[in-house]
């Protein structure tokens with residue numbers, strides 16, 4: 036556009052007026068006509084100060100939960116692991132060999148002992164646990180040469196409040212074990228032909244060889260049992276399930292069977308905590324381990340998300356905010372509140388699992404449930420799936436002597452405090468929305484009214500921060516306006532009861548019809 040000098044002057048004047056008007060509108064919150072604008076009146080600097088003055092409060096310690104986790108015993112955990120090891124091998128394929136049970140060995144004898152333990156705990160609490168066995172036939176697969184009976188064994192501590200009891204939390208470990216024939220130097224792993232099951236590793240069908248599985252996953256099974264023992268002495272409004280599964284080593288069979296049942300029956304399962312290899316690795320000479328840390332793996336992109344949901348995740352930057360990751364953050368909160376006395380901390384790993392490896396939490400993720408994996412700080416592969424032997428002065432085998440029972444007790448405390456906190460907490464606010472239409476530097480969030488005695492906490496953090504940095508309790512309001520642009524931070528909302536028990540955090544969904552975004556076309 037060409038302008039003569041007169042026109043140019045007029046244009047510049049118009050521009051000046053326009054800019055002034057925009058500036059006035061922006062600096063006069065009342066001009067928006069929204070009641071919340073007044074609350075947003077402070078300047079940007081003041082807003083930043085007020086945000087930093089709203090740190091996330093530490094989760095209050097519930098005396099009942101603190102008492103329960105003090106009862107967790109490293110000696111009990113040791114006794115459980117040594118008993119599991121005494122069955123020689125807990126290979127899931129052993130259910131097809133009746134001679135093993137006659138000798139008091141194998142997976143069937145092991146699962147019957149687990150069931151008897153749950154029943155013993157239940158007898159001590161006046162029958163408070165519902166003890167279940169759920170058998171099914173697993174068809175042949177990569178490590179299953181013929182149809183094999185498998186059995187999940189679990190106990191349910193039903194919630195004391197009829198409504199809250201519908202919300203369930205779960206802890207699990209796999210009680211099966213396996214030894215695998217190691218590859219020789221330069222040997223390639225066997226590959227399956229298309230349409231056929233992969234060749235079975237001869238080691239995986241070895242039912243005679245000792246497969247102690249003290250750490251993998253006697254430790255996780257012990258966590259589930261010990262949580263059942265101590266928590267069954269208390270009552271919680273929500274329901275807690277203590278699960279032990281077989282077939283993890285054959286392809287996550289027990290957990291997948293259980294997760295599918297939970298999905299089909301429409302359970303409101305809010306979190307599954309999978310403990311696999313939580314023995315702490317006491318290998319002599321390993322100076323690299325940190326005995327005060329347990330890793331908590333959580334998926335970023337939910338395995339069960341459909342294409343539309345993946346598109347939404349991409350659009351709104353929710354890669355770091357799956358429901359499983361909110362469970363991981365909750366575990367971190369629990370750790371900060373309950374574990375300092377034990378000088379122990381969960382550490383979030385923003386990854387579904389370790390490279391090239393899997394676990395039972397994946398079965399729950401696959402069925403659309405939030406689930407995480409807890410695993411020791413630093414693994415030693417000489418003590419996983421190995422034939423028990425000494426070679427070139429190195430001891431191989433998953434033996435109890437390499438397990439740090441005090442470490443596993445601390446992992447059990449993290450689990451028990453998380454289960455009990457979630458089972459004590461209120462339901463999360465429903466229908467949480469973020470107002471997408473109003474552009475600008477403040478953000479409006481809404482949700483449905485919460486029950487009497489419950490308040491709502493709005494959380495936010497920088498997009499680059501791993502955990503929530505700011506919190507504002509807005510009581511029983513159903514709406515909050517925060518002087519932060521939704522473009523710059525992540526928001527969530529959670530419910531808090533009058534004793535400080537918290538729900539899981541909920542990420543707000545966009546309100547109204549979602550706009551199409553050009554780059555997605």
Ligand SMILES: [Zn+2]
Nearest residue numbers: 251252311312
């Ligand atoms: Zn395992």
